[in-house]
Amino acid sequence: MPDSDLVILDPTAERSPLRRRLSDRESSLRGPIGLVDIAKARGDVFLDELERLLRVRAPSEAIVRLRKPTFTKPAPPNLREEIAQRCRLVIQALAD
Amino acid sequence: MSATLSAGSLAPPFLLRTPGGDEVGIARPVGSPAVLLFFFKHDCPTCDFVAPLVGRLAQALAGAGLRSVAVSQSDSRSSLAFKEKHALEIPLALDEELSVSEAYSFDAVPCLVLISSEGRVLRTFQGFGRADFLALAAEAARSCGAKVPSLERPGERWPENRPGCASRLHDPTVAERRSVRQGAALLKARRVPVPVADDPFEFFFALGIDDGLPVVPPTEARVVRMLAGTTRSPEEVVALVPPNLAPATVEKIAINAVMAGCRPEYLRIVIAALQAACTDEFNLHGVLATTYFPTPVIVVNGPIRREVGINCAGNVFGQGFRANATIGRAVQLVVRNVGGGKPGEVDMATLGQPGKFSCCIGENEEESPWEPLHVERGFQRVQNTVTLFAGEAPRAILDQTSRSARSLATSMALCLESVAHPKFHGYGEVLLVVCPEHCRTLAADGWSKTDLRRRIQEATSRPLGQCLPDAECAEGIPIQALPPDLMGPDGRPRPEVLNLPVPKFRRNEDILIVVAGGRAGKFSAVLGGWVGGKMGSVAVTREIVD
Numbered sequence: 001m002p003d004s005d006l007v008i009l010d011p012t013a014e015r016s017p018l019r020r021r022l023s024d025r026e027s028s029l030r031g032p033i034g035l036v037d038i039a040k041a042r043g044d045v046f047l048d049e050l051e052r053l054l055r056v057r058a059p060s061e062a063i064v065r066l067r068k069p070t071f072t073k074p075a076p077p078n079l080r081e082e083i084a085q086r087c088r089l090v091i092q093a094l095a096d
Numbered sequence: 097m098s099a100t101l102s103a104g105s106l107a108p109p110f111l112l113r114t115p116g117g118d119e120v121g122i123a124r125p126v127g128s129p130a131v132l133l134f135f136f137k138h139d140c141p142t143c144d145f146v147a148p149l150v151g152r153l154a155q156a157l158a159g160a161g162l163r164s165v166a167v168s169q170s171d172s173r174s175s176l177a178f179k180e181k182h183a184l185e186i187p188l189a190l191d192e193e194l195s196v197s198e199a200y201s202f203d204a205v206p207c208l209v210l211i212s213s214e215g216r217v218l219r220t221f222q223g224f225g226r227a228d229f230l231a232l233a234a235e236a237a238r239s240c241g242a243k244v245p246s247l248e249r250p251g252e253r254w255p256e257n258r259p260g261c262a263s264r265l266h267d268p269t270v271a272e273r274r275s276v277r278q279g280a281a282l283l284k285a286r287r288v289p290v291p292v293a294d295d296p297f298e299f300f301f302a303l304g305i306d307d308g309l310p311v312v313p314p315t316e317a318r319v320v321r322m323l324a325g326t327t328r329s330p331e332e333v334v335a336l337v338p339p340n341l342a343p344a345t346v347e348k349i350a351i352n353a354v355m356a357g358c359r360p361e362y363l364r365i366v367i368a369a370l371q372a373a374c375t376d377e378f379n380l381h382g383v384l385a386t387t388y389f390p391t392p393v394i395v396v397n398g399p400i401r402r403e404v405g406i407n408c409a410g411n412v413f414g415q416g417f418r419a420n421a422t423i424g425r426a427v428q429l430v431v432r433n434v435g436g437g438k439p440g441e442v443d444m445a446t447l448g449q450p451g452k453f454s455c456c457i458g459e460n461e462e463e464s465p466w467e468p469l470h471v472e473r474g475f476q477r478v479q480n481t482v483t484l485f486a487g488e489a490p491r492a493i494l495d496q497t498s499r500s501a502r503s504l505a506t507s508m509a510l511c512l513e514s515v516a517h518p519k520f521h522g523y524g525e526v527l528l529v530v531c532p533e534h535c536r537t538l539a540a541d542g543w544s545k546t547d548l549r550r551r552i553q554e555a556t557s558r559p560l561g562q563c564l565p566d567a568e569c570a571e572g573i574p575i576q577a578l579p580p581d582l583m584g585p586d587g588r589p590r591p592e593v594l595n596l597p598v599p600k601f602r603r604n605e606d607i608l609i610v611v612a613g614g615r616a617g618k619f620s621a622v623l624g625g626w627v628g629g630k631m632g633s634v635a636v637t638r639e640i641v642d
Contacts, residue, residue, distance in 0.1 A: 010286040011433040013342030020302040
């Protein structure tokens with residue numbers, strides 16, 4: 001976890017880790033839609049095809065292509081920031 | 097002076113660090129004929145005066161084996177600057193955490209301590225005294241088997257006495273920080289770092305530990321301060337909180353009380369409220385899970401209302417009073433965070449109500465001619481209590497015209513009849529909040545709470561037949577709820593029982609009465625209860641203890 005000056009005490013019964021709530025899953029394709037390549041081999045091929053399908057199915061939605069520098073480490077803070085600022089939905093290509 | 101510093105007592109061994117990071121300290125035995133400790137603060141003028149004298153003494157007897165250590169209560173940079181200013185050529189130990197100062201427990205700096213080879217205090221003094229310093233120097237020389245050095249330079253005039261400055265241990269903010277650190281060491285809750293890039297308040301919303309409004313970050317310092325509001329141990333389990341029946345320790349309650357915005361003196365009220373709410377009789381699980389409206393309404397009685405500022409008067413159900421707002425909120429946050437009870441999950445309320453954020457009032461005992469609620473329920477007037485009642489939101493009882501108690505009580509009855517549904521007679525508990533103006537009207541005719549209850553029951557009595565489901569209105573007392581002895585062979589009530597008068601409430605005592613509100617306004621209120629009896633919830637009163 002990143003260093004922090006502020007540390008709080010967990011107010012819950014601690015039966016599960018205290019985590020950020022996930023946003024509700026969207027039921028419709030409303031962009032901008034981020035396609036994030038995690039830099040595994042041919043992830044770009046998969047995302048190219050996904051982009052092609054999205055442009056057919058949701059032609060008015062903006063698509064943003066982004067890429068991690070390496071799949072071996074978590075996305076760097078500036079990429080996460082960019083995803084948060086530029087995208088409404090995110091699709092990550094994960095597998096080989 | 098404390099026992100630590102008297103001649104003959106054992107000098108506490110210690111290990112500190114120099115600004116350069118090296119270890120410096122004393123063990124027992126000290127490993128030299130004697131040790132001289134010079135405790136100082138960088139900004140103490142008397143320490144400035146004494147430092148060069150200590151330097152001279154140290155230098156004069158270093159060859160004979162005297163070990164000298166300057167122990168600073170200041171930060172590293174200031175300590176180093178002090179050492180360089182006085183060209184002190186003795187090791188500098190940093191005691192910014194004040195652990196060694198505390199062990200040696202002196203009140204003022206400079207503090208000189210001469211320690212024997214066995215590790216006992218030979219001589220010590222605080223501030224500056226010419227005679228004290230010379231005597232200490234002489235003793236140091238004797239311990240080292242050396243000649244007494246001449247330390248006063250020609251033309252120098254040492255003052256006979258010069259007071260020192262207070263040890264940093266006595267600085268109020270330092271004392272508080274130390275007590276927080278000590279207290280925090282006892283806390284068992286998981287620590288959650290807030291990521292640097294996050295706005296802490298947004299982070300807490302993302303964690304889902306809020307009630308929709310921002311919460312106060314429960315830092316160690318805040319929780320330690322909150323725990324000072326009770327004499328209970330932080331580990332003590334106060335209640336098992338529904339729906340998950342998770343243990344609410346005093347510590348967990350304190351964490352949620354901080355989040356709610358409570359002051360430490362409110363904590364014991366929150367604790368008592370949870371004790372009352374988590375009883376079988378109150379049935380917090382049911383109150384939480386129901387699709388109906390109830391919230392745990394907290395009524396506070398006793399002198400504690402004045403002590404902590406619980407509003408009992410104008411706008412008592414409204415905004416603007418920290419104790420009222422935060423005590424109720426703390427209870428709700430414990431239910432959410434410890435018990436796991438959340439809207440859309442176990443909390444299935446169809447509409448809910450604003451009181452589910454917080455509902456805590458004080459009874460206006462001072463404006464009431466009657467026994468307060470807690471005295472009626474078996475407590476002494478001087479005792480502090482909370483009464484938990486599973487109540488809906490307050491509804492208006494308007495009567496601006498009645499001049500007699502009977503007329504006013506009749507108005508109240510007519511309004512009360514519509515609790516839940518006008519045809520629901522034989523109802524469970526209700527909380528009637530009588531405003532001071534209405535109170536005066538009732539009391540002027542010599543009416544007691546008992547008289548008021550009796551008139552409410554009388555004026556709400558309707559023939560049973562009017563309370564049953566019918567073609568016009570399908571709602572009413574369910575047939576299957578009627579006592580069997582009223583039923584005929586056809587499974588319906590016998591014709592003659594349809595005229596039996598049925599009051600609104602099952603028992604007169606089900607009408608809980610408190611006096612609250614401002615002096616102006618002829619408006620009282622009713623808070624309808626939930627299902628009563630074993631299946632539902634009954635009001636519970638608990639004493640507030642420290």
